[in-house]
Amino acid sequence: MMDDDALDRALSALPLEEPPAGLHGRIMAATVFRPQTVTLGWEVWLIVTLAAAAGWLSWMVLSAPHASERLTDLIARLVDAGGLGSVNTLVWLAVGISAAWWLSQLTIPARRRIESP
């Protein structure tokens, strides 16, 4: 029977298998040369979740009986509740939005910074 030293010698002399030729390239492509993703992982999850929720909601609404009539009715009631049916409200809304837009375009000079001595 082979003794411990002989087995140790055989083990140390055992050549390692050569990895496949493309392994180094594959590892490098998956690590340092991996293209940077534009979105973060959690952003992708959020978008997918929201899209799935929106899809599910749309399906629920559209698959209900008389969905289109109900939807039209709901929109009309929301418009009425928000006062969007009145011309006055729409005019004031337009004035407010345009004022906000013009103000956002103004360049206000920054206060001069006082340097410490």
Add this chain to the structure above:
Amino acid sequence: MAAAAAMEPPIAAAVVDDQELIAATLAGRSDAFGELVGRYERAVYNLAVRTLRDRTEAEDAAQEAFFKAYRALHTFRPGAKFSTWIFTICYRGCCDRLAKRKRLSGDELPDRADPAPGPALLAERKDDAERLRRAIDELPEKYRTVITLYHLQGKQYEEIATVLNLPLGTVKTHLFRAKELLRKALTT
């Protein structure tokens, strides 16, 4: 950073230790990580081949190990051995793959044997090294991994214990039994 890296001499030209290569990789030197991969891909691949007994899956496991290591490189503890760390990552990945196989087939850790050997391979098996390799392949998984790490890392029992997350005594017992089984297999 890229411009600074471009002005540096090539990493491979200088004899640097693993710690310096890790630092250089974290500083944005892709060639430093390439050098690290070059140093350990063979050993990592061999550990995966011995553990999984499937060359295609071992290739994937080796790639995955380096990918995980690269992503977690900033957490690498200075002073630790990169070889132990990458072997640990690879071994855990292999364990996950073995567990997945077990779940899928319902069998007890069904190791996949490589395809039937051709005449050339049969002739090669007469070789002592090939006999030893086959004997290692036929060991139970826990002994096979211990003997593979013993082969890859030398007689560093503590490192083997760290990789396998086993007490030192267990590693020594496994190694003793593995050698016993190997001796028997090689004698018969």
